[in-house]
Amino acid sequence: MKREKKKMATLYDVAKVAGVSPKTVSRVFNESHLVAKETRSRVLEVIQKLDYHPNALAASLKKRFSQVVGFVVPYGSDFVFRDLNMMEQLRGVHDVLAEEGYNVVVSAPLSKKDALHEAMRLLKRRLVEGIILYPSSGIGGIISECTHKGLPYATLGVGFAGQEHNFVEVDMTESSYLATKYFLDAGHRYVALITRPRGFFNYPENDSYLRGYEMALSELGKEVSSELVREGDFTFDSGYREFRYVKQKYREVTAFLCASDPMAYGALRAMADLKLQWIKDAEIIAGDGLPFTQKIFPFLSSIANPSYEQGRQAGKMIMALLEGKREMPGVTLKAEFVLRKGYPARLSF
Amino acid sequence: MKREKKKMATLYDVAKVAGVSPKTVSRVFNESHLVAKETRSRVLEVIQKLDYHPNALAASLKKRFSQVVGFVVPYGSDFVFRDLNMMEQLRGVHDVLAEEGYNVVVSAPLSKKDALHEAMRLLKRRLVEGIILYPSSGIGGIISECTHKGLPYATLGVGFAGQEHNFVEVDMTESSYLATKYFLDAGHRYVALITRPRGFFNYPENDSYLRGYEMALSELGKEVSSELVREGDFTFDSGYREFRYVKQKYREVTAFLCASDPMAYGALRAMADLKLQWIKDAEIIAGDGLPFTQKIFPFLSSIANPSYEQGRQAGKMIMALLEGKREMPGVTLKAEFVLRKGYPARLSF
DNA sequence: TTGAAAGCGCTAACAC
DNA sequence: GTGTTAGCGCTTTCAA
Numbered sequence: 001m002k003r004e005k006k007k008m009a010t011l012y013d014v015a016k017v018a019g020v021s022p023k024t025v026s027r028v029f030n031e032s033h034l035v036a037k038e039t040r041s042r043v044l045e046v047i048q049k050l051d052y053h054p055n056a057l058a059a060s061l062k063k064r065f066s067q068v069v070g071f072v073v074p075y076g077s078d079f080v081f082r083d084l085n086m087m088e089q090l091r092g093v094h095d096v097l098a099e100e101g102y103n104v105v106v107s108a109p110l111s112k113k114d115a116l117h118e119a120m121r122l123l124k125r126r127l128v129e130g131i132i133l134y135p136s137s138g139i140g141g142i143i144s145e146c147t148h149k150g151l152p153y154a155t156l157g158v159g160f161a162g163q164e165h166n167f168v169e170v171d172m173t174e175s176s177y178l179a180t181k182y183f184l185d186a187g188h189r190y191v192a193l194i195t196r197p198r199g200f201f202n203y204p205e206n207d208s209y210l211r212g213y214e215m216a217l218s219e220l221g222k223e224v225s226s227e228l229v230r231e232g233d234f235t236f237d238s239g240y241r242e243f244r245y246v247k248q249k250y251r252e253v254t255a256f257l258c259a260s261d262p263m264a265y266g267a268l269r270a271m272a273d274l275k276l277q278w279i280k281d282a283e284i285i286a287g288d289g290l291p292f293t294q295k296i297f298p299f300l301s302s303i304a305n306p307s308y309e310q311g312r313q314a315g316k317m318i319m320a321l322l323e324g325k326r327e328m329p330g331v332t333l334k335a336e337f338v339l340r341k342g343y344p345a346r347l348s349f
Numbered sequence: 350m351k352r353e354k355k356k357m358a359t360l361y362d363v364a365k366v367a368g369v370s371p372k373t374v375s376r377v378f379n380e381s382h383l384v385a386k387e388t389r390s391r392v393l394e395v396i397q398k399l400d401y402h403p404n405a406l407a408a409s410l411k412k413r414f415s416q417v418v419g420f421v422v423p424y425g426s427d428f429v430f431r432d433l434n435m436m437e438q439l440r441g442v443h444d445v446l447a448e449e450g451y452n453v454v455v456s457a458p459l460s461k462k463d464a465l466h467e468a469m470r471l472l473k474r475r476l477v478e479g480i481i482l483y484p485s486s487g488i489g490g491i492i493s494e495c496t497h498k499g500l501p502y503a504t505l506g507v508g509f510a511g512q513e514h515n516f517v518e519v520d521m522t523e524s525s526y527l528a529t530k531y532f533l534d535a536g537h538r539y540v541a542l543i544t545r546p547r548g549f550f551n552y553p554e555n556d557s558y559l560r561g562y563e564m565a566l567s568e569l570g571k572e573v574s575s576e577l578v579r580e581g582d583f584t585f586d587s588g589y590r591e592f593r594y595v596k597q598k599y600r601e602v603t604a605f606l607c608a609s610d611p612m613a614y615g616a617l618r619a620m621a622d623l624k625l626q627w628i629k630d631a632e633i634i635a636g637d638g639l640p641f642t643q644k645i646f647p648f649l650s651s652i653a654n655p656s657y658e659q660g661r662q663a664g665k666m667i668m669a670l671l672e673g674k675r676e677m678p679g680v681t682l683k684a685e686f687v688l689r690k691g692y693p694a695r696l697s698f
Numbered sequence: 699t700t701g702a703a704a705g706c707g708c709t710a711a712c713a714c
Numbered sequence: 715g716t717g718t719t720a721g722c723g724c725t726t727t728c729a730a
Contacts, residue, residue: 008473010706010707010708011707011708011709020717021717021718022707022709022717022718023709023710023716023717024715024716024717027709027716030709034715034716035715035716036715036716039715039716053470053473053474054474054708055410055474055475055706055707055708056475056476057406057415057475057476057706057707057708058410058707058708058722060406060708060722061404061406061407061706061707061708061724062707062708062709062710062721062722063708063709063710063722064722068454068476077443077447078440081440081443082433082436082437082640082641084431084433087431087436088430088431090455091427094426094430094455094456094457095426095459098426098457098458098459099459103454103456104454105417105452105453105454105455106439106443106453106454106455107443107447107452108443108447109447110444110447122452124357124400124402125403125404125405126404126406127405127406127417236641236644262641265644265645266644269644269645269646272646291431292431292585292614295585295614295615295618296617296645297617297618297621297646359722359723360723360724361724369701370700370701370702371701371702371723371724372700372725372726375724375725376699376700383700384699384700385699385700388699388700403723404722404723405724406722406723406724407706407723407724407725408723408725409724410706410707410708410722410723410724410725411706411724411725412706412724412725412726413706475707699730700729700730701729701730702727702728702729702730703726703727703728703729704725704726704727704728705724705725705726705727706725706726708722709720709721710720710721711718711719711720712717712718712719712720713717713718713719714715714716714717714718
C-alpha cells in the first residue's frame with residue numbers, strides 16, 4: 001500500500017469541467033436516458049478527456065451492492081484447478097455472469113477446514129454479493145446461516161439431505177442405469193461401480209450413479225454386492241486402486257462403471273499394469289465425458305456430465321437471487337449415456 | 350438489487366455497545382497492538398456478540414487499496430478454462446495470493462477483442478488493484494498504458510518485444526534442444542516441430558521451442574526446413590492437423606516435437622487414423638507434461654512446463670508491485686526435458 | 699492509549 | 715432535466 005498513485009479523475013472533476021452537477025455525471029453512467037442529449041454528449045466529452053472511470057468501490061458502498069459473486073470450492077487448489085469438471089462448471093458460471101457485467105472471485109481455501117470460513121468471510125465482509133458453492137461436508141452449516149441471514153447462495157449439487165432450494169444438480173440415475181444395462185446386455189456377468197465417497201455431500205442416500213446401477217441390476221434379478229460398489233474420490237489414483245482391488249480379488253468381474261473420467265483412466269492404467277486386455281478382460285465406462293478425454297484412446301463410452309450447463313444454471317440462479325428472489329426452486333439436469341462403440345482407429349504399438 | 354438486506358452491524362454499533370470510539374474498534378482489527386489488552390478483549394467480545402465483520406468495500410475506499418487482483422486471459426472462456434496449463438498458472442497465482450489474504454477475480458472476456466478493455470476496466474474502476482495478464486496480441490497497449498499510469502501488472506510470459514520488466518516467462522530453449530537431440534541420437538533422420546503460432550505474443554522471434562530445435566539441428570549440420578516447422582495453436586485439433594499434413598507429405602519424418610500436450614494427443618490421434626505404428630512410424634514428445642497427461646498412455650517424454658511455479662512467481666511479483674515497487678525484474682524459469690523411456694506397461698487391445 | 703472530525707467517491711432522496 | 719444535501723462504513727489526520 002506504499003505505492004503512491006496518480007490521482008484519478010473523480011465525478012467532481014468531471015462535473016466541474018463540464019459545468020454540471022455531480023449527480024448529472026452520475027446519471028450519464030447509470031440512467032443515461034434521464035439526461036438531455038446535449039448535456040450528455042458534453043459530459044461524455046469531458047469524461048473522455050479526463051479519462052474518467054467511476055470508482056466501483058465507492059458506487060458499491062453507496063448502493064450497498066457490488067456486482068461480484070464468489071465461487072468457493074472446498075479442498076485444496078490442487079484438487080480444484082486440476083479438475084476439468086469443476087473448471088467446466090466455473091466456466092459456465094463465469095460466462096453467464098460476465099454477460100451481465102458481474103465479476104467472479106474464485107477461492108479455493110488453503111485447507112479444507114477453511115472452506116466454510118472462507119465463504120462466510122467473502123460474504124460478510126461484502127467482498128462478494130453472493131456465493132456459488134461446491135458442496136462438501138460442512139456445507140449444511142453455511143447454507144443454514146445464509147438462509148437465516150438472507151445471504152444469497154447457490155450450490156452446484158444438493159448440499160445436504162433436505163435442501164429444497166437453490167441447488168443445481170445433475171442426475172445420473174437414468175444414464176447410469178443405461179450404462180449398466182449396456183454392460184449386462186453385452187454379456188458381462190458382473191459389473192463393478194467405482195463411485196464417489198459415500199459421505200461426499202453429507203448425503204449418503206443421494207448417489208445417482210449407485211441408484212441407476214442398482215436399478216439395472218435388480219431389473220435382471222441380480223444382487224448388488226457391496227464388494228463391487230467401491231468408493232473413489234474422483235481421482236486417477238482412486239480409480240487405479242479400486243479397479244485393482246476388485247480385479248485381483250474377483251477375476252470374473254469384467255465391467256467397470258466409473259463416476260469420473262480420471263477414475264476411468266486410473267482403471268485403464270491398472271488394466272495395463274495387470275496385463276489385461278481391453279474389452280476381453282475388462283471394459284470401462286467413464287463418468288464425465290470431458291471434451292479432452294473424449295478425444296483420446298481408447299474411446300470410452302461415458303455418462304456425459306453437463307457441467308458447463310450446470311455452471312450456467314447456477315450463475316442464472318445466483319443472479320435471480322441477487323435481484324430479489326428469496327429462494328429459487330432446485331434445478332435437476334440429466335446426464336446422458338453416450339455409447340461409443342467400435343473404438344474406431346487406434347494406436348498400434 | 351431489490352433484495353432487501355438485513356442490516357449488518359457496523360463499526361459504530363460495536364463502538365457504542367463497547368463504550369469506545371469507532372477508531373478503537375478499527376484499531377482492534379488493524380493495529381491490534383496499539384490497543385490496551387482489556388479494551389481489546391472487551392471490544393472483541395462485542396464484535397463476537399454482534400457478529401460484526403468489517404465492510405471491505407468501505408475500508409478499501411478509504412484506504413484507496415483493495416486486496417483484490419485480477420487474472421485476465423484473452424480468448425473465450427472455452428479456451429482458458431479447458432487449458433490445464435493455464436489452470437496451473439491460475440492455481441499458482443491463487444495460492445500465493447490467498448496465503449497473503451488477497452482475492453483473485455478471474456476474467457475471460459466474451460470476445461477476444463474485449464480482453465484489453467476488460468483488463469483496463471477492472472483496474473480503472475478499482476475493482477482490482479493490479480492485474481496478471483496472459484500475453485496475447487494487443488497486450489503491448491495495455492502494458493504501456495499501465496506503465497504510463499503506474500498501474501501494477503505482471504505478465505505470464507514476455508508480452509512484447511522489448512518488455513524488460515514485470516514478466517515471468519518459461520524458457521524452453523534448453524529442453525527443446527535436448528528433446529530434439531534425443532530424437533536425432535535415437536536415429537530419427539527428420540524431426541518436425543509443431544509449435545505455437547508465430548505471432549502469438551506479438552513477438553515472433555521469441556519462440557524458445559524453435560530456438561532449441563534449431564540449435565540441435567544446426568549442431569549436427571542439419572538444415573531447418575520451413576516445411577517441418579508448423580504453427581499450431583496449442584489445441585488438440587491443430588496438433589492433429591499439422592501432424593497429418595507433415596506425415597502425409599513427408600513419410601520419412603518420424604519424430605514430432607509438440608509445444609503442448611493437447612497438440613501431442615492430436616498428433617497421436619492422427620497417427621492412429623493413418624494406421625501408423627508408435628515409435629516405428631513416429632515418435633512424439635509433448636510440450637507441457639501436465640499432471641494428468643503424464644499418467645495416461647502412451648507415456649510421452651515431455652518438455653515439462655513449470656506452469657504452477659510460473660503462476661506463483663507472477664503472484665509474488667504482483668504483490669511486490671502492489672507494495673510499492675515500481676517495477677520488477679523479469680523472471681525466466683526453465684522447462685525441463687523429461688525422458689520417459691521404455692513406455693512400461695501398456696494397454697493391449 | 700484513545701478520541702473527534704473530516705472525507706474517500708459515489709448515489710438516494712428530495713428539492714427545484 | 716437538473717442540483718443540493720446527506721451519508722454509505724470505514725480510516726486518516728491530528729489532538730488529547
